[in-house]
Every structure is written in C-alpha cells, then in structure tokens.
Amino acid sequence: MPPVGKGSDLPPPDDLEATWRFLLDGIEVMMSKLTQGMDYPRYMKLYTVAYDYCTSSRMSSSGKMALGASFNKSMGANLVGADLYERIKQYFRQHSEHLRKGATDLSDETLLRYYAGEWTQYTQGANYVHRLFVYLNRHWVKREKDEGKKNVYTVYTLALVQWRDYMFRQTQAKNRITDAVLKQIQSQRNGETIDTGLVKKVIDSFVSLGLDENDSVQSNIDLYKAEFESAFISATELYYRTESAAFVAANSVTDYMRKAETRLKEEEDRVEMYLHPATRARLIKKCENALIGAHAQLLWDEFDKLLEADKGDDLYRMYTLLSRIPDGLEPLRRGFEEHVKRKGAAAVEREAGSNVDAMEPAAYVSALLGVHSKFVGVITSAFRSEAGFLAALDKACRVFMNKNKATGDSTSKSPELLAKHTDGLLKKSNKSAEEASLEEDLNQVMVVFKYIEDKDVFQKFYSKMLAKRLVNFASASDDAEASMISKLKETCGFEYTNKLQRMFTDMGLSKELNDSFKEQMNQQYDKSELMDFYALVLANGFWPLSAPTSDFSIPTELLPMYTRFERFYGAKHSGRKLTWLWQLGKTDLSTSYLGHKHIFTTSAYQAAVLLQYNSNDTLTMKELYDSTGLNEQALKGALGALIKSKVLLEKASGGANGEGSSSSAGASTSYSLNMAAKFKKLRMNLNIPMRSETKAETVDVLKTVDEDRRLLLQATVVRIMKARKTLKHAQLVQEVVSQVGSRFQPDVPAVKRAIESLIEKEYLERQEGSRDTLQYLA
Template sequence: MSKVLGKQPETVNLAKSRPAFQPNHGAKKLIIKNLRTNSRPNELDAYYKKTQSDLVDALEAIFERKQPRQPLERLYRGVEDICRHGASSELYALLRQRCEAYLNGRLHQSIMAEAGSTNVDMLRSTHKHWVIWIAQSTTIRSVFSYLDRSYLLNNKDLQQINDMAITLFRRMAFVTSQSTASNPGSRSLVGMCDLVEYDRRADTRFDAALLRDSISMLHVLNIYGKSFEPRFLKASATYFQEFAEEQSSGSLKSYISACERLLNREDHRCNAYNFDSTTKRQLMTEAHFTLIDSYSEKLLDGGSISKILDENAVDSMKALYDLLRLSGLQRRLKEPWEEYIKQAGSEIVNDTTRGDEMVVRLLEFRRALDIMVRDAFKKDDEFTYGLRQAFDSFINDKKVLASWKTGTSKVGEMIAKYIDMLLRGGLKTIPKSLLSDLKDRVDAEQSGQASTGDEDAELDRQLDQALELFRFIEGKDVFEAFYKQDLARRLLMGRSASQDAERSMLAKLKSECGSNFTHNLEQMFKDQNLAREEMASYKAWRDGNGHEKGSLDLSVTILSAAAWPTYPDTQLILPDEVASQLERFDAYYVNKHTGRRLTWKHSLAHCVVKAHFNKGPKELLVSAYQAVVLTLFNQIDSKPDDFLAYQQIAEYSGLNGPDLDRTLQSLACGKVRVLTKHPKGRDVKPTDTFTVNKAFVDPKYRVKINQIQLKETKEENQETHKRVAQDRQFETQAAIVRIMKSRKTMTHANLVAEVINQTKKRGAVDTAEIKKNIEKLIEKDYLEREGGSYTYLA
C-alpha cells in the first residue's frame, strides 16, 4: 500500500445496506473518496532537506562530542528515507566531506595543540584523538547504518563507513604532505621508537599501555608494516650494535648474561605489546647476527670458556650454548670444550704431588662435566662424544709416563687402587661430591635400575663410574696387575666390605674385557672355597688320627701359584708350637696330593696373640712378623728391667732389613704402642733397644695393630710396573710371531699396524718398542728382513 502525504485527512465511506461478504453474489466495490494520487513536489523536497539538515546537525554534535538533538532512531529513519529516495550517492559524499573537513581541521588542530614538546607527547595526543575518532565514527556508523548496508555494501568503488573513517584518519595523521614538525604521524612513529628505547634503557618515562595501544592503532590503520616496522628495525639494529660494543669489553660470563637478558626482554616486548610476528622474527634475527655471529670469536674464546668451566657455572654455559644455538654455532663450542678437558685432565694425571687423589679428582671432574652435558648442553650427543674423546686423549698421553717415570700407565694403577678402596671401605670412603643427586636417582628409576638411595645400588654405581675411567685406559695390563694384588690382600686378610660387591665387580670386568682377563681373578675366588674345604678335611684327619689340637688353632689357605701374585720368600724363625703345626699340615697335604709342594708365605700370615698388661689382658690382632717379635719378649718376662736390642731381635726372629724395621716401627712407634723404644723417636735404628709397654691401655679388648709390612712399598710398586712392561714385551713378540706365521710376508708398516691392533686391549705399545721386538725376533731367527718387508722363518 502506498504512503500518502497531504494536509487534509481523508474520509472513507462504506455502504451500510448489507454485509460486504455475501455468498453467491460476488465481490462488492470499495470506494475511497477524496484520495490524492500525487503529492506536491515541494513538500517532498522540504522533507528531504529537513532530514539532511538534521543529519548535518547530528554530525556536528558528534564532532563536538555531544548528543545529537534528534533521537538516533529518527536520524536512522531519515537516512533510510533519503536512500530510498535514490540520494544515497549524494548522502555518502556529504558524509565523507564533513568527516574529512572535521579531521583535517578541528581534530588535527586539537592534536597539535595537545602534542607537547616531545615525540612521545605527540604520540600520546595522536592516540588520544584516535580513540576519540573511533568513538565518533562508531556513532556515525550506527546513524548511517542503512547507507552502509543498502548502498555501500554492494558498491565496490566506495568504502564502507568504517573503512572510510580509518582511511580519512590515516591520511590526516600519517599520509599528509605537511612538514615533519606539523605532521602528527611522523612524530608519533618516532615517539613509539622512543618508548621502546626507554624500555630498553629502563627509563622511567616508559609508558607500557601507550606503546601497546599505539601498536594496535597502527595495525588498525594498516600502516604498521609500511611505516613503523622499517623505522623500528633500523633503530633496533643501531641499539644492538651499541649494546654489543659496550658489553663486549667485559668478561665472557657478563657478556653472555647481558645478551641473554636482552634477548629475553626483546622477545617479551614483542609478545606483550602486539608486535607483528614478522617483526619479531626480523628483530631476533638481527639481534642474533649482531650479538652472536659478529662476536663469535669472543663467545668461542677458549680461555674465557675455560674460566666458566673451572667455576662450574652451569647456568652461564647453558646460556652460552643457547645463544650459539640461536645462530646454529653450537657445534663450534665442541673444540674449546674438548681442549679444556684435555688441559684440565692432563693437570690432574700429571700432578705427581697428589697421586693418591688422582682418581677421585678425575671422577669429580668427570661428574662436573657430565652435569654440564646434562644441564647445559641438553644431553647433546656431540658433546658427550667430545668428552670421551678428550678423556681418551689425556689419559693415554705419553706425557703421563714421563711425569711418573713408570714406563706404563699410572692411571691404570690408581684406578685399581681406588676400586680397592671402595671394595674395602664401602660408601663411607666415597667423597660426598661423588654421591648421587636427585636427578641421578630419578634417571635411575626411569631406566628401571635400583634406586641410588640404596647403599648397595650406590656402591654399584660408584664402581660403574670407576669402570668408565677404566674403559679409556689402553694399558689395561697395568690395571690387571694392581687389581690382582689388591684383590689378593682383600681375600687373604678378609678386608672386603661386601662379597656381593666383589663378585659384581668381577662380573663387570669379565663383561668389559672377556674371560681371559678375569681367568686368574676367578681362580682366586675358587681357591678360597677350596681352602675352606681343605681345612675341614685336615681337621677331620687330625681328629681321626689322634693328634692333639693344642693351644693353636691353625688355618691355612692353599693358593695356586699361577693365579695369585708372586710374594717373596722370607726366613722367619717360628715358635716351636707353630712350626710343629705347620710341619704336620705339610706332611698331610703332601701325602694327600702327590707331586705337589707347599711354599709357606709368612708375609701374608696373621694371628691373634694374647698379652697381659698391668691394666689387664688383651688380644692383639697382628701379622706373623709382629707375633714372632712379640713372643721373643716372653724370654725376658721374669726380668722386668731387661730389654731386647735391635740385633738380638734380628737374630732370634730371622727378620732383617726393611721387614724388621717396619715391624718394630708398627709395634713401638704407631698408634698402638705395645713396645717402648729407647731412645724415643719415629724411626727405628740398629742401636735401639725395646721393652714391653706394661702400662699399655686401650678401651677395646681385641686391638688391631697396623700391619705395615702388608702395605705396598715404593720398591714393590716400581717392580710391578717393570714386570708389566716386561710381560708386555713378551706379549708383543708373541703377537708378531702369530701375525707373521699366518701372513708369512708383511711390510714393516702393515706389521706394526697389525701388532698395535692386536695388543691395544692389553696395553698401548709404542712403535719404537715394536721395532725393537722385531729386531730381537730377527736375532732369534724367527723373522728375516728382505728389503722393506719381513718373512717368517718356519
């Protein structure tokens, strides 16, 4: 139905005779009188002008930040009427012209009036008026919503109201041809860079909210990438260069820390203040290049890295690794890493003044490096491999042989002695620095192993750590020789803290080196079991043949000469009762085992001697040497003022030289002094005399006296190294003969290479030594030289 405009009300007359609807009579006519079919043109024009005027007034009110006089709903209807009238284009032009005039006029003037003197003040003013304009444009868009939806939505040539508002503000503030001083956009961009600079330098003028909102404003205005990003990245590059130059004058540790803080702050700023992801990527790339690539020589300086590693600064090394990884340079850290390990490790193994601490120091060093790989290098396999390569290098360095003048591996000897200490003393002998930490326990549980909180599991782990060092040794024959000696002492003297640990260690060595390596060691355990069976058989024979037990309870251990270490034979004058017991056992054994012969090793024997002092009786746990010397004083027991001279003791005991000196020193000069030396002093001399210390007291009933003669002497140590070196010569010659027997003819270079390959598991042989052994075999007519080759002589 058409809308009718007019000044007079219309009258509608309806017929009153019958109802309008009558069946079977058809439809009736509806007559409307005085209906105007055409409105007067001047009335419509006046309405449209009035509506347009109201809209202009509303725009002015909005620009003044006031409420329009007309209700927004009536204004919206007015826009709809004009659009339906076909004047959408003219209405849009009017709206755009009014907005553009307002922005370039009053709003621009207001921005400049409130700008202040600094670029940050200009940014604050620009953003403030941007917020105002967004609010104004929102109201305008609600009023002209019908124009937006009915006309602009389908017109590709014209912007919608929201886009128009953004475009007009952008042109006014950021794309103007005005000078820089009166250009709010240009100064605002500089102000944003200034805010970032304030943040970087911890300036109190920094306004976080303004920076965040300004970045959002640029994103909406669509000028972030074109106008701000290049300017920001250029300013950042300059700052990074100045920062690097300033910080690089300090230590590496401080430079790493400063770079780490800077990169974290830059990353946080980009995330917190709405920077674009491409900006962040370009910014961090520039930072990495400036701070890391350009200063890689400083970051990879061996001396500086060594200081950090010496301080065990895991956090600093982790930060360095992370920095280098950002530029893909972390692999270059491996070279100074290995060099440091070689240098520090060489200092430990070549330190002749602290030889007894060598293995503990190596294990502490290794543990610190393992923690560094675990926590700083994120378990990077490259650094784990580099660590092993470096250990292998310095442990087998020939400089170690020169420092210790042993000719064979000193490290192998010290590892064997360290394991001996663990197996004798258990966990109480382990330094706290080597004990497992929480992470070790978690790793053990995750790998399905026993918790390192358990003592047996912890001891087993410590043995594994020592075995890790053992794997690096090329001269394993040295380790074998000293381990064999120490194992013999533990078994013979009952000094093992745990038989389970002993057998576990033997199983580890067998798994590591093969059954040939542990054959003799396993035989030593078998001999112990056989000895117990032999003694049970002897006691049964003795009791069955009517022999009296006597006051002496004899226990003998039969050792296989091939499996056990060699011990010197010593002449010892035993008490008659002891001598008769030994003769009886000797007769029994020789009769039982035809063709065998016993050699008594009195240096390994020990016994319990009962002694009477003024304060009461004691039981003294002593060696055979000490027992023989003590029983000599029974001969002068009835003469309190008498003494035994050094020469008398030597004559009656059969001991002499170092054995006698050490025995007397242990009885008269040690912690437990059951004899008194005259004159007093720490060293024993041939002119000294000795008496029983009747005033001896001790809180314990059974007192153990240190058996000095069982300790390894310097001469014995050197002799062991010489014996290993001599055995190595024989093994080398045997390898040469084996190789030549199978090959018949070989060049010198190939023969040397093959000999090294076959003997490296036992011990590293120098090429000069191999050449000497080849010459010896030529002299013995095993080989013949023909030019540059050797021929095997059958």
C-alpha cells in the first residue's frame, strides 16, 4: 500500500527537478553516509515522494502527455518514470567514477582494502535505494522490460551495472585490482599470512558483477571467469611449473611427491576459502598438469625402486597422484606386472636351489603363494584394490606360476606339483589335517589353481591321487575331500568333477556290500576259518585305475576268501564280471620268525613273495617266478622294497652276499629271509613305491592327458561345426582355442591336426571354390 498523508514540506508530485533534489539528499546519505543513519519518518517521506512522482499524471499546455507517461483508458496517463530512472542512473555513474578516482594512487593490499570497503558500502546503500524505488521497479521497469526494452534494470541491478562499467571495467582499474588479488594469493603460496576474508570479498564482487543482460534477476560468472579466473589459472600454472622444476632438481622423488600432495591439497582448500566453486575443476586440472603430468616420467622411473623397497606409503602417494592424470597409472600397471613376474621367478628359483628335480611340492606351492599374497597386500594397501593392478597381478601370476625354473618349458609340471601338494594336504599323514587350517590350505590351493593353464593335467593327477587315497583309506577327512571337490566344481563346472564325485559314491556302495558279505560269512563259517577281508568294487570308467600288467597266482592263504567273495558277488549281481586289481591290493602279515611278533603292511605282490618263506628260508628268482606267477617287472618291484627294508637279503649268482644290491639279478639269484634283522617298530610299512614307479606313473598320466586333449579338440570342432554348418578355417581355430581355454591352452598346430583328422574321417569337408571354408557333413 502507498503511504498516505502528504506534508507541506514535500515537493509537488509533478515537479521532476524538485522531486529529484529532495530524493538526492536522502540517496547521498544512503550511499555515502550510511553510518550517520536515517530515521524512519524521513525514509518514509523519501518513499512517498518517489511513489507520488511515479503515479502522477499531467498534461502539458499543448495537451500532450509528459515525457515517460503512458495512457490508460480507464485511469488516464500514469507510470511516469523514465526521467527519474535516468537521474538515478546518472547518479550511480558519477558516484562510481568518483570512487574510481579515489583508487588511482593505491596498489596491492591497500587497493584491495579500499575496493572492498567501498564495494560493501556501495552495495548496502544501493540496496536501500532499491527499496526506495520499489514502485518504479514493479511497474515502470517491468513494463519497459515486457515491451522488450534493452538495458533497463531494477534499481539495485542498475547500481551494479554502473559500478561494473565505471568503477571496475575501466582497463587500468580492473587490471590493478586483479593483479593485487593475484599477488595476495602468491604471497599465501609462499607461506605468508594474508587476509583471506579480504580476498574473498573482492572475488565475490567479481561474481556479483556477472549480470545477465537479458534478465536482471539472473546472474552468471562470465565476468569472474574473464576478468579473474583466466589470469588466476595462468599464474597458478606458471607458479607451479617453476616451483616444481626447481624442487625436483634439489630433492628426492619421494620428497617431491609429498610436496605435490601438499600443494594440491592447498589448492583444494583455496577454492573453499575464497574462490568460486566453478573454478575447482579447471584449477585442479592445471595444477595436476604442472605438478604431476610434467614430472610423470620421473615418478614412473621411481616406481620399481619403491616396490623393491616395500615403501607402502610412498607407493600409495604415487598411486593417488598419478591417478589424477590421464593414463597416469598404465605405466605403473605394466611395471607392477613385470616386477611380480621377476619376484615370482626368483622365489621359485631360490626355493628350488640347484636340484630342481627334487623340488618339494609343498615348498613350490608355498613359494608361489608367498609372492601372490605379498602383492595382493600391496594392491590392497597401496593401490586400494584398483582393478587394473589386480588384472596386472593376474597376468603376472599366469606367467610365473606356469613357467619357472622348477617347470622348465613344460606347462604340465606346475599342475602336477600342485596336485601332489594337495594330495599331501588331504592324506592322513598330514599333521595339520585335523586342524581348522586345512580348509584355509585348500583355499590357498585354489588360489594357485586359478592361474594354472593346464587344468586338465591337474585333474588327471588329482584324480589318480584321490583314487589312491580312497583305495588305501588314506584320506585325512571325507569332509575335506568333499570340500575340495566342491571348490573344483565351482571353478570348472560339473563335468570337471563328475568322475571324482562318482568315486565317493562307489566307496559308499562298497561299504554296504562288504558289510553284507561279512554278515553272510559270519553266518556260514566259523571265525577261525575267516580273515579280515575288504574288497572295493569300483565302477569301470570312473576310476583312473589300470588292469594288472602281470599274471598273478593267488596265495593259498588268500584263495578261500577270494573264492567266497566271487561267489557272493556273482549271486548278488548276475552277469557282472569282477576284474581284480591285485597290484593295488594291501595286506597285513603277522610274523614271529624273529622271536617276537611284527606286522608287515605290504602290497598283494609283496605278500605273495613273503608267504613263500613260510616253507623256505631261501628262494631263487626262478622259484619266486614260478610260485607267484608274476612277470619280471612286477616281481622286481615287489622285491625292491623288501630288500631295501632288509626283510630279504639278495645274493647274486656266483658272488658274495650282496645285501641291498641294486644290480640286475639272473634267474639263479637267491633271496633269503634276513634272520638277523632287528626292527625297532612292531608295525612296518613295506608298501613304499620306488622312485622309478612314481616317474612311470607321471609319464602314463601325461600320455593320458595328450590322448584326452586330442579327443577333446575333435569333439569341440564337431560341436562348433554342427551348430554353425559352415565356417572359415581361421575362425574355427579361434573358436576352438577359446572354448577349450578353460581346461588347457592348446597350440594352433594341435587344433589344425584335429581338423585334418576330422576331414579324413569325413565329419568335415572343404567347401568347393573356397578352400579356407569348412563345411559340416551330417
């Protein structure tokens, strides 16, 4: 509501000159003498005069409307304001020019204090003046803007425009003010204390002067960017390029990284203290270029030294700095990968020593895991588990875990050693098998397994060793065995572990079968006619067990139980035939020939040999051949352990007593029971495989792997071609390599041989007119 009541001391509403003189006194107080104050009645008089003038209407003597008036049919001429607006505009201009002249001889901090003080007073006064002419703003200014008039503003914005154009934008003034601000910032960077509040006030004025020419209510930061930010960014970049070049010339790289880290933090804080938030991105990018990008090669060159010295804090500092610049981390990832490869190879070489062939599986796996664990820790602490470094670790592990001094050029040695280590963990002989650490040990096995290329080799060795543990009842824990198979299944799928799981099924069925057999024997025979007997019935095709390579004459002591079980099984499963794997049999023989009781744990072949000494103290090789039915290889294998353990003494034909001799024996070589033997243990295990037997097993396993691979490649080719019908030769090779890569890494010639073999078998043919295209034959 407009104020009511007019005193006689107020100017006539239609007298512009009198009105302005009256208003000017009040405006001067508001703009220059605000500290003197103004009472409310006087302010209301000023408001009334301004209102009355803006709402007055008068006609000139010629009947025309006065300048700045408009005509409304219902109200007549009103909204007089143009003359008054021009007077206000002229006042702000003159006032701004006057203030500019006051800054002529000032510089640096003195200039900034003058500018900031006058800016504060000017904007406060302009705000009061703006409220004084609220009616002018709401009506005349609004109408002018609605009609599309340019450069018409509300009174407060008008005041800012005049300050911008006549106080700030005068070239000499704005350059001096900007330079003064930059000097203050440089002083702060040099460690001096400055008035950050003063700097903020000046910079905030730059932002406030960013006015939208089309909308006086809106503002932008164009002026701030043009008149300050660009110069500030350039000065910052120059400052840090100069400082960093001098610092790296006189200090270590690690000291420089700390310096750069500090400087970047200071610039982040500087934005918070007195810069516009929009400056942050551009400022930090320039600082990163000057402090990091310009010296990136220096940091990259230092990286391996920090890794070698295990400088975790410095590695993290380098990582955080280089992560700020494009591609800054990639050289670190490559360097990290090469470093891990070297460390992995060195760890294996150090553990292997000079005798690579005698490398213990547990020591080998421990060396691999030690390197992996160490650098997982480095990635976690120094690189915050960044995906690129984890990928680099994976690449490095795939290299040194598959090919190193212990493996040579063979990719099958590492999975063999891993399988043997796993076998050692899962055997009863493992002292920690009953501890909770066994599960963690198996998890560690899977860490290495993940990087093994020839997973099919591991499968074959593991399957062979699992079969031995089960057949010999040597597993430390059924739960641990099941857990390991579950881990392998999760990693490689159901097909990979199908046969392993079937082995456990057979073990359960065998227990039920033997319980039933034992119950029937107890019903039919007297206990004196029975012996402890347990036969594992294992499904052919699921167990990696081979038929005997030698004939075998079943000892008379075992024959009754053998015959009874054959008859029992035949009655229970009509039509099935049992193949007895005597080479895997195990017996406990009770002896008393040394004057007191001993129990020998032997193989079935060893038992057949020793049982011959119930009636003889000395037998020749030929006599043992005839009595046991074993061929030369099997018999020598049985005798080897008996001689080594000093149960038997070997005497070569025509020579002296050759106790423990390893020379080749003829048919007339004799073997005597060692009647003078002294054994410290009452129970002795004589069923110890010879080193030659272990090597032969390894060769057999690898032969099986080669054959399985050949068949798998052919099956994969057929599966792909059956689905695709026609395919380019090169593309087929690529797809086969991709599909079988989870089991082993095939070489291209092997895939090509598989394709040629299928062409010969007429599963595939080359397409006429395009020899590099293959076609599937249904």
